Amino acid sequence: MSQKPEPELDTLATPPDELRGSLKALADAVARESAEADERLELITPEQIEDFALQDDYALNPEYIQLVIDAADRNDGLRLRDLLDALRPADVADLLGFLSEDYREQVIPWIPADALPDVLPELDDGIREEIVENLRPVDLAEVLQELDSDDAAAVFEDMEAEQQQAVLAAMDPEDREAMVTSLAFEEETAGRLMQREVVAAPDFWNVGDAIDHMRAHGADLPELFFDVYVISPTHKPIGALPVSLLMRTPREVRLSAIMEPITEIEVHLDQEEVAYIFEKYHLISAPVVDQGGRLVGQITVDDIVNIIQEENREDILALAGVSDEEGRDSTVFEVVRSRLPWLCVNLLTAFVASSLIGMFQSEIEKLVALAVLMPMVASIGGNSGTQALTVSVRALSARELTTANALRTVWREVRVGWFNGAVIAGILGCVAGTVWQNPMLGVTIALAVLINLTAAALAGTLVPLTLSRLDRDPAVASPIFVTMVTDCIGFFSFLGLAAIILL
Amino acid sequence: MSQKPEPELDTLATPPDELRGSLKALADAVARESAEADERLELITPEQIEDFALQDDYALNPEYIQLVIDAADRNDGLRLRDLLDALRPADVADLLGFLSEDYREQVIPWIPADALPDVLPELDDGIREEIVENLRPVDLAEVLQELDSDDAAAVFEDMEAEQQQAVLAAMDPEDREAMVTSLAFEEETAGRLMQREVVAAPDFWNVGDAIDHMRAHGADLPELFFDVYVISPTHKPIGALPVSLLMRTPREVRLSAIMEPITEIEVHLDQEEVAYIFEKYHLISAPVVDQGGRLVGQITVDDIVNIIQEENREDILALAGVSDEEGRDSTVFEVVRSRLPWLCVNLLTAFVASSLIGMFQSEIEKLVALAVLMPMVASIGGNSGTQALTVSVRALSARELTTANALRTVWREVRVGWFNGAVIAGILGCVAGTVWQNPMLGVTIALAVLINLTAAALAGTLVPLTLSRLDRDPAVASPIFVTMVTDCIGFFSFLGLAAIILL
Structure with a gap:
């Protein structure tokens, strides 16, 4: 210009x-x-640091993590403390998950002592163990006493037996009692998940009684609650009152006149079932009852969100043949231990498929096109089977597939297999017939695809349905069976048909 | 005896x-x-019917569904009404999902009119459309007015344009206004998810003011709420007060003295981000603000649970090459449409792998063992790649894999690949070498496995990482790339090495 x-x-x-x-x-x-230097220098107040650390999407900003690493490299403890102080407990836990073990060791001592109780339940299991191992029993006892009973039990159950004893000894008798009671319930049950702290009101009270009681006993109430449970004289919950409903109802109304129906959770119910109930009915909290139907605690939806994520994570990893013990802090050895077993099983099933091919060596020698084309039949079958399988596993875990619609679902899958099979067989048959100038080769591969996609539809639905009826987790073992079926049927049908039709 | x-x-x-x-x-x-007849005869009171329908695990009892089908077969409308009346809305919706289309048509007219508004948002999309299409605009308008703004918008947006116009015309001006405002936000954003009904209090109030206000304006308050938001004079939220905290705090305490920090949700935020924030901080509700930071609504955790499940469902199905539009009520054609595209892509990648094999036809003719063994190399590689891929996709969607630990994660995966590869290569090499009495064949396949498992580790992490950096959903396209890589590298390395080493 x-x-x-x-x-x-x-x-x-x-x-x-x-x-x-x-x-x-x-x-x-x-x-x-x-x-950049300016920007970093400007990160002085906790608000500035938090804004920088979380940015817009609330995922931890890699540049913030770099700041922590830089401070650790400089051995700048004060800066580390400032950087950690500004974060919420969940973000401190997240930060530790992103650091390598060496940096973690340097950073952990700078976690503010008063934040530690809230950080612990948020941590990946492996990292929590690292921290807990290095705490003195008396400090650990104090931390556990700060936590809700469900979180405390979760931390406690991962500790070594020796440390558990020492910690129990260091606890107040009352908290020790609570911990022991909580641990008496099996892992992954409602009893373990619940908080024992609830607000209950007898059914003959009116709104005014309930409000006065709460206002008089503020200090004894749970820190956060959403419902007041109305209980019968035998201590059975018969209804619930959202606090917001209490707030806008005249004092003289009887609780039993306005209470809402409750969905009771039995104390031994599996946590997966609990999550399903919360999700289905959009519950915020639910009363937990013992076998006699008496109120013993409550479960709130914030704990359920974690369970749902955990169960989903297990499903998605199991389908890929990964045991769910892997985390971002896992060592190479831990990851190997979680994945090698399934690869070994896969090796076995591959041997089976391979020996089927071995039966047709002379055919392959006569017509090498068979070797070139046979992986396609197996591959298309495997993918079709995985589609049907994944849909079935998800529907099973959402209780959308039961004996009530199993037959209809299988039949639909078979028709889908035929339809997809017809399209793929058509394309593949034409291409193979043209490329090899051998129409009967095209017919052979088309027939094999049709057979294999039918097998894929059947295996993809019947295998998970059967495992689920046998009370096994369909996500865990199904993929092995289904790929074995589609590999074997794929190779055998293609090579077998070739032996009959072509040679 | x-x-x-x-x-x-x-x-x-x-x-x-x-x-x-x-x-x-x-x-x-x-x-x-x-x-059984007795048992069924005994199902008279709604409580008996509900107990029978739900049994212990709250999944719909197939025998109950059979009762509904029997009643429909008998054209026994009164029995149908009793059976439906006893269920909660979520269970009625679930029941419709289990029925075939014919039975659904028979059952739908017997859903109690007052339950319909609550049933609609719970339904699978396809079934909801069936019902909504057959409602008169004036009835539909009434139903929508009963719903929270978020649920109403969800139902409304699935309707035909013509029906939308008719329904809007039939609504009260106020509700119409609310609906139009809600729909102005993009789908799957915080704005669409939020309820506009909130309870807010100015920061100069004390606890007593807030309680008195709520008790005086009970009828205007949202039906259910958990937090009172404290707002500045410019209507910006500056803190939150759980109702339970209000309950146990003396009247004279100022709200600003006890309010808790809030996590604001910007109105245009994607629902997946919203879910992440709720999950991370265990939120029960959060204020939604416009771009100027002013309070415009709130999101509660019960809606988030659905989002989480939806996002997980999308991930797990996308990994298997299934588009997420399938439901248990989908027709064969809908299922085909959701799955065939990926099978066609798979066919293309299989052609690529197959043409690689085609390059080695003379080698296969010379040593047919190659044809027998080559699928094993590809299969093990494919499974390894799927493991790495699934772990990466899940970690990405949980924000546990970012640029902060990408390099470390890739490097760990490569070492895992080497370790697993060494074990599998060892076994496979020994078996192949022994069975074919050809030690060099064993060496060849062992080397090929090692190479392919390294490729699998790299592809399984780098492909989803790259897609995610490009702002694409890594669950959707990754599996295609990764299997293509492991198939091609598997066949090429094994046959290529064989050409060099063995022939």
Whole structure:
């Protein structure tokens, strides 16, 4: 845009184009560097640090993690403390998950002592163990006493037996009692999940009684609650009152007149069932009852969200042949232990499929096209089977597939298999017949695809249905069976048909 | 146990063993039948019906569904009404999902009119459309007015444009206004998810003011709420007060002195991000703000549970190459449409892998063992790749894998690949070498497995990481890439090495 100066002056006054380009890049870099430095220097107040750490999407900002690593490299404890202080417990836990073990060791001592109880339940299991191992029993006892009974039990159950004893000994008798009671319930049951702290009101009270009681006993109430449970004289819950409903109802109304129906959770119910009930009825909290129907605690939806994620994680990993013990902090060895077993099983089933191919060696020698094409039949079958399988496993875990619609579902899958099979067989048959100039080869592979996609539909639905009826987790073992079926049927039908039709 | 009678008498008095057996079976069957009939006759009160329908695990009892089908077959409308009346809305919706289309048409008219608004949001999309299409605009308008703004918008947005116009015309001006505002936000954003009904209090109020206000304006308050938001004079939320905290705090305390920090949700935030924030901080409800930071609504955790399940469902199905539009009520054609595209892509990638094999036909003709063994190399690689891929996709969607630990994660996966590869290569190499009495064949396949498992580790992590950086959903396209890589590398490395080492 600017007018070009005279060439004579130009040589001195401004650098040539290339140099100008690189100088500009340098200047930009310097400006950027110092802007970044400024930006980091400006991270002084906790609010600034938190904003930087979380940015817009609330996922931990990698640049923030770099700040922590830099501070650790500099051994700058005060900076570490500031950086950690600004975060909420869930974010501190998240940060530790992103650090390598060495940096973690450096950072952990700087977690504010008063934040530790809230950080612990949020941590990945392996990291929690690292921290817990290094705490003195008396400190650990104090931490556990700060937590809700469900969180405390979760931390406690992962500890070594020896440490558990020491911690129990260091606890107040009352908290010790609570811990022992909580641990008496099996893992992954409602009893373990519940908080024992609830607000209950006898059925003959009115709204005013309930409000006065709560206002008089504020200190004894749970820190956070959503429902007041109405109980019968035998301590059985018969209804629930959302606190917000209490708030807007006249004092003289009897609780039993406005209470809402409850969905009781039996104390021994599996946590997966509990999650299903919460999800189905959109519950915020639910009373937990013992076998006699008496109120013993409550479960709130915030704990359920974690369970749902955990169960989903198990399903999705199991389908891929990964045991769910892997985390981002797992060592190579732990990951190997979680994945190698399934690869070994896969090796076994591959031997089976391979020995089927071995039966047709002379056919392959006569017509090498068979070797080229046979993996396609197996591959398409495997993918079809995985589709049907995944849909079935998910429907089973959402209780959308039961004996009530099993037959209809299987029949639909078979028709889907035929339809998809017809399309794929058509394409593949034409291509193979044309490329190898052998129409009967096309017919052979088309027939094999049709057979294999039918097998895939049947295996993909019947295998998970059967496992589920046998009370096994269909996500865990199904993929092995289904791929074995589609591999074997794929190779056998294609090579067998070839032996009959072509040779 | 009873003493055996004399043989002479026996012939007449008691039947021979076989006959005795079948008579007993008959008697048992009759007894069972009549017990069942009794049991069904006893299903008279709504409580009895609900207990029978849900049993212990709250999944719909297939026998209950059979009762509904029987009643429909008998055209017994009164029985249908009783059976439906006893269920909660979520269970009615679940029941419709289990029925075939014909039975659904028979059952739908018997859903109690006052239950319909609550049933609609619970239904599978396809079934909801069936019902909504057949409602008169004026009835539909009434139903929508009953619903929370988020649920109403969800039902409304699935309707035909023509019906939407008719329904809007039939609504009260106020509700119409609310609906239009809600629909102004993009689908799957916080704005669409939120309820506009909130309870807010100015920051200069004290606890007593807030309680008095609520008790005086009970009728105007949202039906259910958990937090009172404290707002600044410019209507920006600055804190939250759980109702339970209000309940146990003395009247004279200022709200601003006890309010808890809030996590604001910006109105345009994607629902997946919203779910992540709720999950991370265990939120029960959160205020939604417009771009100016002003309070415009709230999101509660019960809606989030659905989002979480929806997102998980999308992930798990996408990994298997199923588009998420399938439901248990889908027709064969809908299922085909959701699955065939991926099978076609799979066919393309299989052609690529197959043409690689085609390059080595002369080698296969010379040594047919190659054809027998090559699918094993591809299969093990494919499974390893799927393991790494699934772990990466899940970690990405949980924000546990970011640029902060990407390099470390890839490096760990590669070492896992080497370790697993060494074990599998060892076994496979020994077996192949022994069975074919050709040690070099064993070496060849072992090397190929090692190479392919390294490729699987790299592809399984780098492909989803790259897609995620490009802002694409890594669950959707990754499996195609990864299996193509492991198939191609598997065949090419094994056959290529064989050409070099063995022939």
